[in-house]
Amino acid sequence: MAQHVTTLHPERATAGGCSASGCGSKPDKLAHLPEAIRAKVKDHPCFSEEAHHHYARMHVAVAPACNIQCHYCNRKYDCSNESRPGVVSELLTPEQAVKKTLAVAATIPQMTVLGIAGPGDPLANPERTLATFRELSAKAPDIKLCVSTNGLALPELVDAICEHNIDHVTITINSIDPEIGAQIHPWIFWKNRRIKGIKAARILIEQQQKGLEMLAERGVLVKVNSVMIPGVNDQHLKEVSRVVKAKGAFLHNVMPLIAEPEHGTFYGLMGQRGPSHDELQALQDACAGDMAMMRHCRQCRADAVGMLGEDRGAEFTQDKIDTMEIDYAAAMERRAAVHAEIEAKRQAQRAAPPQTPNQAFVSVASIPRRRAELPSRSASRPLRIAVASSGGGLINQHFGHAREFLVYEADEQQVRFVGTRRVEAYCSGGDTCGEAETALAGTLRALDGCEAVLCSKIGIEPWDALEAAGIAPNGEHAMEPIEDAVAAVYAELSANGQPGERIADAALSA
Template structure:
């Protein structure tokens, strides 16, 4: 949906435009790409910012072994409550994985993508990985197939990847300098030998760059993931972004290090911190000068199921899948109809939005100065504000300005209230949520209770429940306009200047 104007000049000419999937969001994010590439990613939730509001993905855990060791990784099993890469509850055989995929696809019509991402490296387990892909290419031809890899074995597997319905590959590239790599990778397993330190990192980097170029030469879309590790590669990732763009990658995903001590990783045990929200955003903005940035990544488990930001894996454990009666041919028709409805709805929104304006005429006439504002949004999907503040497990963060609304990331939080007698620690949880929303000046949700409303206001965060079921970016733009017209942004700017002077 095109939100045609946020700001207008005095003569009613548009100053700038934005998309309802987020100014700087998926429509703008992909607008420069050729049509055939946009067609590949328009309903891929891991590649398109707009698609992640409407379509679902699934990962199957068929690849247990890994050929490198990363200081931020600890592969775990039976960790249903832990959400991060490398974690799974069930390791599947290829036959089990195919059966599970078809069951999920029959029950979640939004599902468009199946990926293999672990818990080890898919290409270090080529027989299991490609057996899964071979079966799905035949039995579920309507599902896009993806693979995520560290890239060490990638050059040897490009030909095999091209034989299947795989046109999206993600490579995790954390450095292009072996000295930096030696601080991240203690060893790689290469040609039947364990190679340590800088020498191992150098081989890994060379293989990653070679494989990246081979894929893009074949027309396969490549997204590059990079883990931001403060003090290790944070100053280096701008260079990584430049290099992978030159090699043909079309999307860069800079993710924060997850390093809680309880996860048992080397970095976690040694006290390596992850980046702050501001540090991550600043680095993403710097890298965005060289290529498209992905900001909606949830760093999913290796067995994730459902929309980004949710996990429905418990509904599809193998004991439940085994007793499901799936008519996949019929399910495929229903899925096609459902997804066509979604796309028709999005197309209608784009058409109707050509006449939608969010005027800030008064501001431009008076030449008022405004500043960007961060807002948190509670949503359960669909690109609209449709979630109660107390039910949110995460908030999407948007930055609004006079001429733009852009999605900049998400922040996971504990449930403030899950009902019943589980809210006894609500005050502590609410205070933690407020700390996680630091920097935000408004929270947009469908509803919010009196107690959290008061606490948020006291903390300088304005709750807003007036835009339920409205498109997110439209609502963010409206709230920003209200803040600007009331003089709130100017007042805050003056307060900030006074505080800085003091």
């Protein structure tokens, strides 16, 4: 999959062979892939960064057991406010999981993918995992099936994976050096024995590499997840990326360690820190090369539902599903129509010429103009620009409602997506607005290093706080495609050295 870029200058040719200014269209970022692979990833929100703006996914928690221990993992139940791997609210039987999948797919037609990712390891629970996939293959043939695994049991189950039409597999590979691996995984359960230390790490690595090669030979798309642990494997992951690419991995996802003490993990209790945003991006860039990097991962719960970055799981608890009448044949027809509409919109966005910056999205005659007093910018360096979006590839979210910001990096040649920053919503309505000041301070910390933030609307108070932090607030590109807007703002900041005249309206309060 090509790196997510938008051409800003006519000398940069698009995938279609004509320049952005010459033909007035944007490149198809999957154009270089064979058609069979394009079909597998074009609507997969995890395997395609572009697709994640438009399509949803869900995980079903049917696999409680795990066959290895990781120092960054503490599997909990009934932790609905946590968003991290291994956390679930309900453990499901295969039958319950199938019914839930049908209910979600009928209710959320943008859903394209069903994955099993825990809360333990799906392949350490092969009967429950494969029974779920077997039923879904028969009852919901329009849904892509995915599985995530640590890889220890993978080689023995490759045939079963292929038999059940699972053509997307994620393997978590944190090292290819047993001495480093032993610092991350203290033990494995292998052939009815618990094995520790370097010996355990060596077995795990051998199984992971063997399974990866077997899947690649069978034409299964493999994404490799790696957890970046500063001081442990951060420098080593560049070699991991090189090796897994050589063995056939399609995509590499370098994720930050989650190690807050309240999660109760070994690393959290021992004070192991996670990486900064800059450290994570630097490592992802170093691993990239010719290897496609995933930068839009949200490190989802094992029972996540909805678009990446949101979780609608509370809408689909077992008691609610039991009362639902599901006509999945009708739902499939509706889903097909919705998917066709999405693809038509994506094609229209590619065909549309890059938009010029709007002067404002509200009347300039009725409100005062203000100038943000920010440091001058140099066009010789990239600028990071944060975006509030609720999906569709558009700038369509109020600053105060954002629970995450997409971060793009722009320079004279391209706009590229570099990651996400989670935040607490500044304003959720009702009594929660009393805590807005604390949430805003957290948002400002999360946006550190960004030089502008684009949203559909923003109030006076957060506007002033952003300016004071040296971040240019911008509400002038509401409902515009993200990359066009980022390109326009980069051009303005670079040309003017100041963000230019901005517009704020007291009526647009957060």
